[in-house]
Amino acid sequence: SILVWITIFLISCVQFYFPRYWGEIHVRGSDLAYNFSMLTVALVLINSLVKLSGAQERKLLNRVIEQESVLQRAKELQFRVFDWLDAGLMVVDQQGIITTINQTALVWTSESHRSKIIGRSFVHFFPEFSPFWEDRGQISLRRNTVTSQKRNVIFGFKITQLPAQQGWLILFSDITDVQRLENQVKEMEKLASVGELAAGLAHEMKNPLAGIKASLQLLLSGDMDQEVSDRLARVIVRDIDRLDFLLKDFLIFARPREARPEPLDLGQEIEHVLMSFRLQHPMVRVQVDVGPEPYLFDRDHLHQILINLLGNALQALQGREKPVISIADMRDSGQRKVVVDDNGPGLDPTVRGRCFDPFVTTKALGSGLGLAIARRLAVQNGAFLELLDGPDGGVRAVLTQEQPSGRKGTETQDSP
Incomplete structure (x- = not known):
């Protein structure tokens, strides 16, 4: 700024004392003083603006340096966290x-x-x-x-x-050690489950064996008429049948046949199961409403599940004036559900949380393995079985299976 001021001052002096170099017009001293004053003010303002601009620039530069430092510290902290x-x-x-x-x-x-x-x-x-x-x-x-x-x-x-x-x-x-521990826990749970099943089976077999033993002892004692002997023989046959039924259910539960899923006509398979059911229980009204789409499931496993669910529903309907069982087909969020409803009294509160545990039953002659078998067969077919409270009372059994990806867009069909 000082150099510019000196340069302009020298030019003004030359213009004043040597006017021939600037034309014929002679510059007056008052004009020169005025111009010089304005020039001085302008230079002072320019100098102030330059200083202010420099201060702002230095302040901005310091802020950028500070932000870069903060960013660098954050990056270092990020790497430290990653390394921790x-x-x-x-x-x-x-x-x-x-x-x-x-x-x-x-x-x-x-x-x-x-x-x-x-x-x-x-x-x-x-x-x-x-x-x-x-x-x-x-x-x-x-x-x-x-x-x-x-x-x-x-x-x-x-x-x-x-x-x-x-x-x-x-x-x-x-996770090598974690996986090893998980496998050990699974083995221990499996052994505990086997022990629990063995204890349950022994308990269930005890009563029929006691009945058979008592009947045989009475028969061997002699001195009884033919009618009593026949009655004891029928008791023995009944208890043997009960043991046979119990052992068959236990073998199905312990070692179920490997699932062989195939596309099934769900309505046709349900009607096949209901054929004998309707003949044996004509007083029970059964309503069926399922879609025509193929249902991927093992045929024998599906029949076994339906038989067990219908048997439970039938027991719950004993004493009802108008017993009704409905079987419907639902779709929800890529899932297909087979729903079995009854109008019975609902879930027994004493077994509500243990319905699928082995040997848990409210039936006088039941093995307590029906629902456990049904859920296990469902899992083998990529499905899940659960018992819920029905919308109008009674029990609702829901067999849920994921639909193949190509059919997830199928329109939802609700139950009646």
């Missing part, structure tokens, strides 16, 4: 190139520094994840496990897409 995780963590782009990796994941590689990992494909270091990477869109919502033959461990992992298509987060950990 016991699980391995990687962030990869859409092509599977590693952009971030924590210390735990780095330990599983043969490299010693992140710089040798960043920018390379994660499949190169973790080939066991490759099949899941190809199908990442379908598995991103669930936790998966994979056995690494190279490292002799079992990894539990999850692949999740980051927001705004920024890439994918791969989180994994060594």
Whole structure:
């Protein structure tokens, strides 16, 4: 500013004292003083603005430096948090190139520094994840496990897409010991279940065996007329039949035949089961309303489930003036449900939470395995069986099965 001011001052002096260089017009001293004053004021203002602009620029620069420092500290903290995780963590782009990796994941590689990992494909270091990477869109919502033959461990992992298509987060950990403990717990539960079943079977067999023994002792004692002997013989036959029925149910429950699902006409299969049921129980009105779509299930298993459910409903309807059983077909959120309703008194509160436990029954002559068998057969066919309170009283049995993906858009059909 000072240099500009001096330059303009010299030019003004030359203009005043040597006017011939600037034309014929002679500049008056008052004009020169006025111009010079205005020039001085302008220079002062320009100088002030330059200083103010410089101060603002320095302030802005300091703020940028401060923000960069905060960002750098946040980034360092982020890496520290990542490194504190016991699980391995990687962030990869859409092509599977590693952009971030924590210390735990780095330990599983043969490299010693992140710089040798960043920018390379994660499949190169973790080939066991490759099949899941190809199908990442379908598995991103669930936790998966994979056995690494190279490292002799079992990894539990999850692949999740980051927001705004920024890439994918791969989180994994060594669950070998956890898996081993889970297997041990399952074996212990299996042994406990076998012991419980054996105890229940022994308890159920005790009464028929006691009846058979007492009847045989009386027959062997002699000195009784033919009518009493015949009655004791019938008791023995009845108890033997009960034991046979109990053992058959137990074998079905303990070792059910492997399911062989096939497309079935649900209405036709239900009518097949109801044919003998209607002949034996003509007073019970049975309503059927199911769709024509094929039902993928094992035929024998479906018959066994329906027989058990109808038997339970029949027992609940004893004493009803107008007993009614309805069987309907429903669809809801990609699921197909076979619903069996009765107008009986509803679930017995004493067994409400134990209906599917083995040997739990309210029947005088029941084995207590019917519902347990039905649920087990349902699970073998990829379905689930449950008992609920009916909408109008009574019991509602619901057999739920996921529909094939190609038919999820089928229009919902509600029960009457």
